[in-house]
Amino acid sequence: MKLGIENIPHHWIEEIVNLAGERIVVVDREGVVLYINSAYCEFLGTTVENAIGRPVQDVIENSRMHIVAKTGQEELASLQPINGSEMIANRYPLIINGELVGAVGTVMFRNPEDWLSYKNKIQHLVEELNYYKTKAERNSKSKYYFSHLVGDSPSFTAVRKLAERVSSSQSAVLLLGESGTGKELFASAIHNNSTRASFPFVPINCASIPEHLLESELFGYDEGAFTGAKKGGKKGHFQLANRGTIFLDEIGDMPLAMQSKLLRVLQEREFLPVGGQKSIAVDVRIIAATHRNLEKMVEEGTFRQDLYYRLNVIKIEIPPLRDRNGDVELIAINLLEKLGRKFYRKGIKLSAEVVERLNQHKWQGNIRELENVLERSINVLDGKIIELAHLPLYLRDQETVNIPVKIDERESVNVADIPVQPLKETLAQVEKKAILNALSAANGNKQEAAKLLEIGKTRFYEKCKLYNIH
Ligand SMILES: Nc1ncnc2c1ncn2[C@@H]1O[C@H](COP(=O)(O)OP(=O)(O)OP(=O)(O)O)[C@@H](O)[C@H]1O
Ligand SMILES: [Mg+2]
Structure with missing residues (x-):
């Protein structure tokens, strides 16, 4: 006998799904309903005949199935109001032979009471899970090696070499570079290549921690240091990073x-927890990073000069992407592989025109910007090749497509020139311009233009009518 679902006659399967009490829907990559069972239709107040072949958004209220079919990211236990009931929807990408072909969705629980009892049972488990998940993510995030730092350009290779060479030293490192150049990756790679690699790498973002918490986050506190302090006190990041x-x-x-407090730790290699009596000795290596101009801050008196000297023992300046000749394509290919795995889309390539355009671009947001551009392109892409039309508008600016839609000069919007007028009018002006731009980028193809704007066809046509665009 065969092992598996083949033993079940094909026409039984629907009944089995119905008996299992599941409401189930299957869509293709475009979000068109391929299958929906009668239990779900009954709940929706429609029929199977009516639902099949239609865009899922038209069949199911508040559906996100078409999005999951595009992104490949599952969405579990999300609340979805349907017919006035709060439903719990699970949406799974449908991956066949490694390719994303659509999505499968189920909804559970007809009423909030059922949901409530379920929630009470599992809530603490979910909280625990989230806690371990973020902890695990943090751990895996910090695991970078020099081999992850992609780049062949002379300017980048020199910097990577320098970082590799100094990783075994115990001195402080100061990483400078614009936003998105990879400072965090460098810090992690240096740690993992050092003799401290088997001890913790503890990142702390000085900008995101509220000022009044920074001291206790860095140095911890003793029991009873302030009202609300945890029993037994709390270890700070310096203590957690010991030997790392x-x-x-x-x-x-x-x-x-x-x-000033940080300077003391660097000089004396010990620190005092908040409310503590006894100093604690630590052995940590410091890697600091910033996109700011510290020298200028020292001149302006907003950064302590003595601290700057302490941190600036080994200075590593990571070049911006625009100064890394030839690296854009290499990094893009690398990122496409990574994104391909994330979205279950294998073998995505860049067209020659796109490579050229990416090479010309200034990349103010550096690799992070490149990553966002590629992710966005994959989301509007159906085939395997990213073409100019899939890039965000601002990257296509210099494009010279023949424009089938006439753009009236007076209609072009320059933000600096916007007169003071009701906001509604400004927004309408900008919206009209965005639609005209999308149409020109899509060579006049309205369906394509709607896709670029990530709005539905119907809405797009309505707007064209509103703004008199034909
Ligand atoms: N050389 C590289 N090769 C491949 N990916 C990279 C490289 N450098 C950075 N990245 C990727 O670029 C993104 C930005 O990197 P990172 O967070 O380290 O930048 P940052 O310099 O710390 O930026 P910010 O100052 O904004 O915090 C990350 O997603 C990272 O994975
Ligand atoms: Mg950073």
Whole structure:
């Protein structure tokens, strides 16, 4: 006998799904309903005949199935109001032979009471899971090696070599570079290539921690240090990083008072927890990073000079992407592989025109911007080749497509020139311009233009009518 579902006659399967009490829907990559069972239709107040072949958004209220079919990201236990009931929807990408072909969705629980009893049972489990998940993510995030730092350009290779060479030293490292250049990756790679690799790498973002918490986050506190302090006190990041590396990200955003305390630790290799009586000795290596100009901050008196000297023992300046000749394509290919795995879309390539355009672009947001551009392109892409039309508008600006739609000069919007007028009018003006731009980028094809704007066809046609665009 065969092992598996083949033993079940094909026409039984629907009945089995119905008996299992599941409401189930299957859509293709475009979000068109391929299958929906009668239990679901009954609940929706429609029929199977009516639902099949239609866009899922038209069949199911608040559906996100068409999105999951595009992104490949499952959405579990999300609340979805249908027919006035709060439903729990699970949406799974349908992956066949490694390719994303559509999505499968189920909804459970007809009423909130059922949901409530379910929630009470599992809520604490979910919380625990989330806690371990973020912890695990943090751990895996910090695991970068020099081999992850993609780039062949002379300017980048020199910097990577320098970082590799100094990773075994115990001295402080100061990583400078614009936003998105990879400072965090460098910090992690240096740690993992050092003798401290088997001890913790503890990143701390000085800009994102509220000023009044920074001291206790860094140095911990003793029991009874303040009202609400946890029994037994709390270890700070310095203590957690003992024998390892502490990564002080966005050091340029550290308040002056904290800078003095940090300087003390660097000089004396010990610190005092908040409310504590006894200093604690630590052995940590410091890696600091910032996109700010620390020298200028020193001149302006917003960054302590003595701290700057302490941190600036080994300075590594990561070049911006626009100064890394030839690296854009290499990194893009690498990122496409990574994104391909994330979205279950294998073998996506760049057209020659796209490579050229990416090479010309200024990349103010560096690799992070490149990553966002590619992710967005994959989301509007049906085939395997990213063409100019899939890039965001601002990257296509210099494009010279023949424009089938006439754009009236007076209609072009320059933000600086916007007169003071009701906001509604400004927004309408900008919206009209966005539609005209999308149409020109899509060579006049309205369906394609709607896709670029990520709005539905119907809405797109309505707007064209509203703004008199034919
Ligand atoms: N050389 C590289 N090769 C491949 N990917 C990279 C490289 N450098 C950075 N990245 C990717 O670019 C993104 C930005 O990197 P990272 O967070 O380290 O930048 P950052 O310099 O810390 O930026 P910010 O100052 O904004 O915090 C990350 O997603 C990272 O994975
Ligand atoms: Mg960073």
